[in-house]
Structure formats: structure tokens, C-alpha cells
Amino acid sequence: MLHLHQSNRLETLAGGVAAVMHAAPLPPLEAEIVVVPSSPLGRWLGFELARRRGIVAHLRIEFAAAFVWRLIRTVVPGVPETSPLEPEALQWRIAALLAAPRTDPAFAPVTHYLAEGGAIQRFELAAATAAAFDRYLVYRPDWIEQWSRGRLAGLGPDEAWQAALWREIAAALPAAMRADPRARFFELLDAEPARFAQVPRRIQLFAVAALPPLYLDVFDRLAAAPEVDIHVHVLNPCQVYWGTIAGRRAAAAAVATGAPGAEHLEVGNALLASLGWHGRAALDVLYGMDSGDPAEFVAPGRETVLHRLQSDILELAETRAEAAPGDDTVAVHMCHSATREVEVLHDRLLDAFARDATLRPDEVLVLVPQIEAYAPAIEAVFATAPAPRRIPFSIADRGIAASPVGGAFRRLLAIPGSRLEAEAVLALLEPAAVGRRFGIGPDELPLAREWIRETGIRWGRDEAYRAALDLPAERANTWAAGFDRMLLGYALPGDGLRTFAGVLPFDAVEGGAAALAGRLKTFADAVFELADDLRRPRPAAEWQARLERVLRDFFEPRDDEVDDLADLRAALAALARNAAESGAGDAVPLPIILRELVAAAERGVRTHAFLGGGVTFAALLPGRAVPARVVVLLGLNDGVFPRQHRPPGFDLVARHPRAGDRIRRDEDRYAFLEALLAARERLWMSYIGRSIRDNETIPPSPLVAE
Numbered sequence: 001m002l003h004l005h006q007s008n009r010l011e012t013l014a015g016g017v018a019a020v021m022h023a024a025p026l027p028p029l030e031a032e033i034v035v036v037p038s039s040p041l042g043r044w045l046g047f048e049l050a051r052r053r054g055i056v057a058h059l060r061i062e063f064a065a066a067f068v069w070r071l072i073r074t075v076v077p078g079v080p081e082t083s084p085l086e087p088e089a090l091q092w093r094i095a096a097l098l099a100a101p102r103t104d105p106a107f108a109p110v111t112h113y114l115a116e117g118g119a120i121q122r123f124e125l126a127a128a129t130a131a132a133f134d135r136y137l138v139y140r141p142d143w144i145e146q147w148s149r150g151r152l153a154g155l156g157p158d159e160a161w162q163a164a165l166w167r168e169i170a171a172a173l174p175a176a177m178r179a180d181p182r183a184r185f186f187e188l189l190d191a192e193p194a195r196f197a198q199v200p201r202r203i204q205l206f207a208v209a210a211l212p213p214l215y216l217d218v219f220d221r222l223a224a225a226p227e228v229d230i231h232v233h234v235l236n237p238c239q240v241y242w243g244t245i246a247g248r249r250a251a252a253a254a255v256a257t258g259a260p261g262a263e264h265l266e267v268g269n270a271l272l273a274s275l276g277w278h279g280r281a282a283l284d285v286l287y288g289m290d291s292g293d294p295a296e297f298v299a300p301g302r303e304t305v306l307h308r309l310q311s312d313i314l315e316l317a318e319t320r321a322e323a324a325p326g327d328d329t330v331a332v333h334m335c336h337s338a339t340r341e342v343e344v345l346h347d348r349l350l351d352a353f354a355r356d357a358t359l360r361p362d363e364v365l366v367l368v369p370q371i372e373a374y375a376p377a378i379e380a381v382f383a384t385a386p387a388p389r390r391i392p393f394s395i396a397d398r399g400i401a402a403s404p405v406g407g408a409f410r411r412l413l414a415i416p417g418s419r420l421e422a423e424a425v426l427a428l429l430e431p432a433a434v435g436r437r438f439g440i441g442p443d444e445l446p447l448a449r450e451w452i453r454e455t456g457i458r459w460g461r462d463e464a465y466r467a468a469l470d471l472p473a474e475r476a477n478t479w480a481a482g483f484d485r486m487l488l489g490y491a492l493p494g495d496g497l498r499t500f501a502g503v504l505p506f507d508a509v510e511g512g513a514a515a516l517a518g519r520l521k522t523f524a525d526a527v528f529e530l531a532d533d534l535r536r537p538r539p540a541a542e543w544q545a546r547l548e549r550v551l552r553d554f555f556e557p558r559d560d561e562v563d564d565l566a567d568l569r570a571a572l573a574a575l576a577r578n579a580a581e582s583g584a585g586d587a588v589p590l591p592i593i594l595r596e597l598v599a600a601a602e603r604g605v606r607t608h609a610f611l612g613g614g615v616t617f618a619a620l621l622p623g624r625a626v627p628a629r630v631v632v633l634l635g636l637n638d639g640v641f642p643r644q645h646r647p648p649g650f651d652l653v654a655r656h657p658r659a660g661d662r663i664r665r666d667e668d669r670y671a672f673l674e675a676l677l678a679a680r681e682r683l684w685m686s687y688i689g690r691s692i693r694d695n696e697t698i699p700p701s702p703l704v705a706e
Contacts, residue, residue, distance in 0.1 A: 002223035004286055006236040006295035008314055008677060010207060010627050013233040014048040016296070017204055020231055021053070026202065031060040035067055035205045038623030040396065040610040045206055047611060064208065064215045065138075071218075072185045074198045078176030084581060085137060085177075087130040088574070088599075090169070092540075093582035095126035097168055106160035109650070119537075123592045128648045133166065135653050138212045139661055143652070145180070158650040172583070182214070186221060196227040204231040209622055209670060210282040213660055220289055234286060235279070237677055238272060239297040240316050243284050245273045268316040271309075271673075274706055278622075278670035281660050304329040306683050309676070329682050332704060334689030339377040341634050341686045346381050348684065349391055349615070352630065361392050362613055365628035367620035367675055369641040369668075371397050374634060378617055392614030397624075400571065401601040404431040405555060405564035410601075412554060413547075413594050415527060416534045419469070420479065421459045422452050425527055428554075433565075437556040438523040440516070447513065448520055455506050457482035461528045479524055486517045526553060537587035540579030544572045547593070571600040622671045631679035633672075636687040636701040642668035672703045 005016040017034065026032055036042040042061035049056040062070075073079040084090065099122060102111055114122060136143055143153050147163040148170055170178060189195050199222065205211075211219075223230040245268035297314060300307040305321075306329035312318055323330075335341045345366065353359055368374045375395055382393045400406040408431040411424075418424055426449060429435045435442060460466045462480035467473040475481045481503075489506035498505075509517045530550065538546065548569060557565050575596050579585075610618055611626075618624050620633060620641065635641070645664040647654040653661060676683060687700040699705070 001226075002220065002230045002232065002289050003293050004289060005231060005233045005293055007233075007297060008235065008237055008239070008310075009298045010044075010235060010678070011048070012296050012298060013207060013235065014045055015052065016233050017045070017206060017231075018049055018052045020202075020204065021049075024202070028058075030201070031058045033060050033062065033067070033200045033203045035062050035064050035203065035208060036623070037063075037208050038621070040618060041207060041623045041626060043610055044626040064205075064211055067203075068182075068215055068218050071199065072181050075188055075195050076176060076181055076184050078174060079181055080174060080177075082581075084173060085133070085169075086578075087127070087134045088596075089578040089582050090133060091123070091127040091130035092579045092584040093169060093172070094129050094165065095123045096582065096584045096586065097165065098122050098126055099586065104161075104164060106164045109158055109161055119589055120591050123588070123595075129162070129165070129650075132162070132648065132651050132653070133169075135651070135662070138214050139653055139658070141180070141182075141214060155652050155656060159652060162650065162652070182218065189225070193227075196225060199225075199228055201227060202229045202231070204233065206233045207235050207623070208232070208282075209235065209279045209674075210660070210662075212662070213285075216282075216285060223289070232286060232289075234283065235674070235677070236283060236295070236297075237276060237279075237313050237673060238269075238316050239295065239314055241287075242268060242272060242276070242316055243280060243287075245269070245316070269313055269318055271706060272313050272316070275669045275673035275676075275703070278663070278666040279673075285660075304681075306330050306679060306681070313673075313677070328684075331682075331684045332700075333684070333686035334700070335686055336690045336692045336695075337688060338374050338635065339380065341688070342374070342377045342381040344686060345632060345634065345684070346385065346389075346391065349630075350389060352682070353391075359629060361615045362611070363629040364615045364632065365626065365630070365678070366615060366617045366632040366634060367624055368617060368634045369620045369637075369643070370635055371395065371617065371619045372399070372402055374617075375402060382615075393617060394610075394612040394614055395617045396610035396612070397619040397621075399601040400564065400567045401598065403560075403564045405433055405557065405561050406568065406601060407431070408434055408554075409551070409568055410594070410598070412527075412530065412550060413534065413590065413597075415531045416590060418531075419459045420461055420465070420528070420531065422457045422479075425479075425524065426452060428527065429523065433555045433557050433561045436558070437554055438526075439519045440523065444516055448516060451486060451506070451508065451517070451520075452482060454508070455482035455485045461531075479528070483517075483521050483524070487521070490514045490517065530554075534590050537589045539585050539587055540576045540593070543588075543590075543593045544576035547572055568597075571597055574600060620668075620671055620675065622667050622674065625671065625674040625678040627678050627680060629680045630682045630684070631675050633675055633683075633685045636685055636704050638687075638699045638701055641672075641701045641703070669703065 005013060007013050007016070021032060034042070034045065036045065039061075046056060046059060046061065049059065069083055073081065082089075084093075098110075098114055102114065107114075110125065113125065117125075143155070144166065146153050147166045150167070152159055152163055176184070189199075203219065203222070205219065219230050219232075222228045299314065300310040302308045302311055302321075304327055305323045308319060308321055309330065333341070333344050335344060349361075349364065353361075375398060378393070378395060382391055385391070401410055408428060411428055415425075415428075426445070429438070429440055429445060429448075430442075432442070435445070440448065456477050457479055458477040460469075460478040462478050463473040463475040466478070484503045485506040486509045488500060488503050489509040492500065492505060493507055495507065530553075533546070551565055551568060555561070555565060575593065610616060620635075625631065642665040685704055687698075687704060689698050689700060690696070691698060
């Protein structure tokens with residue numbers, strides 16, 4: 001049976017999860033399954049359940065896609081542990097297929113691009129196509145079924161080549177994957193009810209804003225079985241039905257044009273109409289599955305501007321009221337830069353802590369659309385404040401590349417395409433793990449930088465390196481010329497006047513400091529050798545082995561750096577595994593590998609810092625806004641949030657939209673609504689509203705304007 005639990009507060013929904021667990025405890029060896037939309041929300045839910053129940057154990061927090069796949073695999077024999085249709089693996093298979101000569105007229109729209117482009121362009125097309133196929137599998141399974149049967153759905157010229165490509169992919173899939181595994185899953189359950197013993201007897205979905213129809217269908221059909229209970233705990237911002245509300249302009253346009261259903265449209269609450277579109281379609285579907293369970297809505301009251309705003313949304317009303325003196329529960333700050341935004345936040349928090357002794361740093365949640373762009377400013381302001389003004393904080397949702405080790409590794413892989421500029425090479429030594437590996441400490445870097453400047457090193461390994469770039473084969477100002485001067489200066493004095501074999505000794509290299517010159521040359525030679533070696537294309541498996549050797553040769557980790565290197569090795573292993581499982585054995589150039597590592601770093605964000613103590617900084621995305629006394633939104637800049645997303649021209653979902661499709665702008669609007677509802681006492685927002693160069697006014701995000 002399916003049970004629908006609704007509330008406008010996550011705490012109430014979490015209480016519903018705890019109540020279900022308490023009312024019907026599962027056997028000790030059976031896990032409680034809870035499906036969540038994001039890791040941070042799952043982390044918060046675990047803490048909340050532990051707080052309510054004293055302890056929580058054997059709780060399995062999962063994502064919908066991974067859980068449904070695992071469910072199918074337990075029932076349908078022959079289904080692989082990981083799907084070969086995941087975009088990260090499928091792109092390698094598509095790249096291999098696109099490498100073959102194409103004479104089929106169906107491929108005419110992409111033939112010229114494939115003929116003119118090289119391996120990098122072909123892989124970029126493969127990655128975009130794999131992402132499109134992933135959307136088709138989730139949101140358009142009917143298209144996939146027609147293509148598999150050799151038919152077209154009449155979607156335009158780009159459909160033919162995608163359908164032909166899909167049939168080639170499907171022909172290479174495991175036997176259990178050639179038919180729809182989801183259909184086979186239900187066929188086996190219908191034919192052999194005893195297989196329901198392999199399905200969890202209870203599944204809870206927590207705050208899943210908008211599940212794709214494919215997954216909703218799976219949970220709905222499972223709920224029809226007497227052996228399975230499905231509990232859906234959904235965040236509903238409004239206690240009355242709001243499926244027919246629309247913004248004023250949209251409602252007026254619908255009436256003016258005589259659009260079907262225009263007579264039923266109402267404005268209600270303009271903010272909810274604008275921000276809630278992403279969750280509204282899912283709620284309409286869930287209303288049709290409603291089991292009659294009572295909803296638990298919590299009235300925020302009307303004492304402050306924030307609470308009146310939340311109450312209007314809850315009651316589907318609009319009221320106008322002036323803020324009382326001293327009411328800063330909703331505030332907007334216009335600043336000149338990201339650093340200034342963070343400085344203003346730091347000062348406001350210090351003031352809030354001074355005025356309210358009960359407010360703790362861990363009750364403040366700061367959400368930022370571009371967390372990587374703001375992280376340096378956050379660390380500069382919060383980490384360097386003097387002790388009496390220092391506020392504990394943590395930054396979540398940062399990828400591997402944001403760590404010093406990840407950044408250094410990425411810069412090392414970019415060396416083959418550089419001119420080996422002096423500062424760029426020396427900057428590789430700044431991360432402690434690299435300097436430690438070559439015995440060059442941070443206190444020695446200023447001296448090394450001075451020697452490099454005074455010996456005239458500017459760029460290029462030697463004259464041959466410059467000649468390879470079609471430039472004059474001059475040795476002057478290269479690394480080779482600079483090291484000639486350093487090492488000769490240790491061997492004999494030149495007094496700045498006498499040369500030896502045309503080389504002027506650098507007299508500063510003497511005594512105990514001379515060892516630094518040797519270590520510096522060892523490091524530079526290792527970088528130059530790496531730059532030469534990485535230019536050669538390799539199969540993905542060979543790239544994994546070579547780049548793991550880079551990690552061994554250039555890094556000596558300690559403390560948290562060990563975890564950073566482990567994450568990089570895991571990313572390399574996943575890359576090689578995806579290529580191997582797709583059968584891609586061709587040599588690929590380094591830029592493709594680097595592109596995939598960057599993508600893996602963005603996917604492999606760490607959430608352990610979310611609610612890790614102190615003020616939490618995290619990405620402003622759906623499922624990140626958990627209840628907090630103070631919710632702060634930084635970086636609400638025009639053109640940045642909502643995010644701009646332009647799908648490729650051949651994306652058929654974008655050309656032929658349907659209700660329930662994933663639209664990134666609508667997701668961001670709903671994330672803003674979630675943040676508004678998550679604030680319990682204060683909602684502060686800021687944006688860059690003045691040019692730091694000429695003080696020109698810059699508009700905020702449209703959501704701030706609304």
C-alpha cells in the first residue's frame with residue numbers, strides 16, 4: 001500500500017519517518033530503506049532520526065536511480081551490478097562506435113562534424129549523446145522501445161541517427177538488458193509472487209520533490225502488492241490545492257488567448273506560482289495515489305516578515321504589511337564583490353550571536369549557487385579572522401579538484417600543453433604534499449623564486465623545446481640556461497664578471513643553500529619528463545597506470561591528503577573501468593582523460609562537511625536546504641542563478657517537452673523556495689549589485705527581484 005505523508009516542514013516529515021519505524025519495527029537484520037534526493041538531506045535525516053529515537057542503526061539511505069536498479073538486479077537474473085547505460089560508461093561505447101566510418105544516410109546530420117573533428121571532438125559528441133540517451137531512458141522509454149523495434153517516432157531529422165546508434169548499442173548489451181529490465185522485473189513478480197521475498201517489505205521516500213515518471217511507476221506498482229508498504233513523505237509548501245495557480249502575467253495571457261483551462265486558473269500566491277512549478281507536477285501525480293493519510297501542516301504565525309511570507313504561501317494568500325522596527329528576518333544586501341558579501345555575512349553573524357546568546361553557529365546554513373567560486377573568499381574571511389571574532393565553519397559540496405592535492409594534480413596534467421613558464425612550474429611546488437616529495441619546504445620557495453628570477457629563467461625547457469614550437473632555438477632564458485648558471489656557480493666563483501664556456505656562474509648558490517639548487521633541478525627534470533611523456537595517446541587502462549605513477553612520483557601525503565589521493569585513485573579506476581566495460585581499447589589523448597577526471601571530480605563532491613559543526617556553507621541546489629534558524633543565500637547574481645542550461649541541438653527531449661521533464665531553471669527556482677521554507681527565524685540574501693570597477697548598478701537574480 002502507498003501512504004502519502006504531507007507537511008510544509010521537513011522536521012514534521014522526519015517525525016513521520018520515525019513514527020513509521022516506531023509503529024512497525026523491522027526485524028533486527030532487515031535494513032530500513034529511505035530514498036532521498038541528495039546526500040546532504042540524507043545526512044540531516046540520519047541526525048534527526050538519531051535525535052528523536054536516541055539512536056538509529058541499519059538505516060540504508062539511497063538515491064532513487066541506484067535503488068531501483070539494485071531492486072531490479074535482485075529479482076531479474078543476469079542484470080549486471082552496474083548499468084552499462086550509465087552516461088559515464090556509455091560515452092566510451094558511443095565514442096568507439098562513432099569512430100567507425102559512417103556511410104548510412106541516417107548519420108548525415110553528424111557526418112561532417114565527425115569527419116572534420118578529431119578524437120576530442122568525437123568524444124565530446126559521444127558524451128553529449130550519452131547524456132541525451134540517459135534522459136530518453138528515464139523520461140522517454142516509449143521512444144527507446146520504438147527505436148529498439150526499428151521504428152521512428154517522427155521527431156525530426158536528428159531522430160534517425162540517434163535511433164540507428166541506439167540499435168547498435170542495444171545489440172551489444174547483455175542478454176538480460178536487451179529487453180526492458182523494468183518490464184521483466186514486474187513480469188517475474190507477477191508470475192512468481194514468491195519473489196516478493198527479495199523486495200524490501202517497506203520503502204520510505206523522503207522529500208523527493210519530483211521523481212521521474214519511470215521511478216514513480218515502479219514505486220506505485222510495488223505499492224499495489226500486499227507484501228510491500230511504500231511511504232512517501234513529501235514537502236508540500238501549501239495546505240490547499242495549488243495545482244491550478246499561475247503568475248499574473250501567465251494567467252492574463254491564458255485568458256486573453258483562450259487557452260484550454262484558462263477559466264480555472266487563479267493567482268493565489270504569486271511567489272508560489274513562480275517558484276513551485278518543479279514540485280507541482282509531482283504533487284499532482286501523488287495526489288492520485290493518495291491513501292487518505294492526514295497531512296500535518298505547521299502554521300509559522302505572522303509575528304515577523306519571514307513568518308508572514310511563509311504563512312501566505314501555506315494559505316495560498318497574499319498580504320502586504322510593513323516590517324516592524326528592528327525586524328531583520330528578511331534582508332537583502334547589495335555588495336561590490338564576493339569577498340564583500342562574505343565580509344558582510346561575517347559581521348552580521350557576529351552581531352546576531354551577540355544579540356542572541358542561544359543562537360549557535362551550527363544553526364546557520366549558508367547556500368551558494370557557485371560554491372567553488374566563493375570558497376576562497378569564505379576561507380579568507382572566516383579562517384583568518386582574529387580569535388575573538390572567529391566563527392567555526394565548514395564548506396561542503398566541494399569536488400576533489402578543490403583540494404590542494406586535486407588542484408596540483410590537475411595543473412600537472414595541464415603541463416604538456418604549456419610553455420613551461422617559470423611561475424607556472426614553480427607553483428606546482430606550493431602544495432605541501434608536492435614540496436614534501438622533493439624536499440622543498442614552503443620556507444625555501446621564496447629563495448627558489450628569487451634564484452629563478454635572477455638567473456633569467458622565463459619559459460621553455462631548452463632551445464630544442466622552443467624550436468619544437470616553431471620559435472627561434474634560443475637557449476637564453478630557458479630552464480636549462482638557468483640551471484647551467486646555478487650549478488656552475490656552486491662549482492666556481494664568477495664574481496658577476498667571469499664566464500666559463502660562455503656561461504656566467506650564479507654566485508648565490510653556495511654553502512648549505514646549494515642543496516636547494518639540486519632538489520629544484522630534480523623537481524624540474526621530473527616535470528619536464530612528465531610533459532614529454534603525457535603527450536603520447538594511450539588506452540584508458542594504460543592512462544590509469546601512468547597517472548597513478550604520477551601520484552606516487554609527485555606526492556608525499558599526510559593527514560587529509562591521504563584521502564585526497566585515494567579519491568583521485570578511485571576516479572582513475574572508475575574511468576578505466578567504464579572504458580573497459582564498454583569495450584573501448586583505442587588510444588586516446590590526454591585532454592579526454594583530463595576532461596573525464598574533471599567531470600569525476602565534480603560528481604565526487606564530499607558531503608561529510610555538511611552539518612559538520614559550525615556554520616555550514618553548501619551549494620544552493622535542490623535537497624540542500626535543511627531547517628536552520630538562519631538561512632543565508634549568497635551570490636544571487638543575475639545570469640548565475642537560476643543556472644543557464646543550453647541542451648545540445650539534437651536533444652529531442654528539449655525539442656518535444658512533456659509535463660514532468662527535468663528543467664534546470666525550474667529546479668533552481670524550487671531550491672530557492674525550499675530555502676525560503678527552511679528558514680525558521682531569518683532569511684538573508686546578498687548579491688553583487690555594483691561593479692567593482694565603475695560602481696555601475698548590476699541587477700540581482702530575478703528571484704530576488706520577485
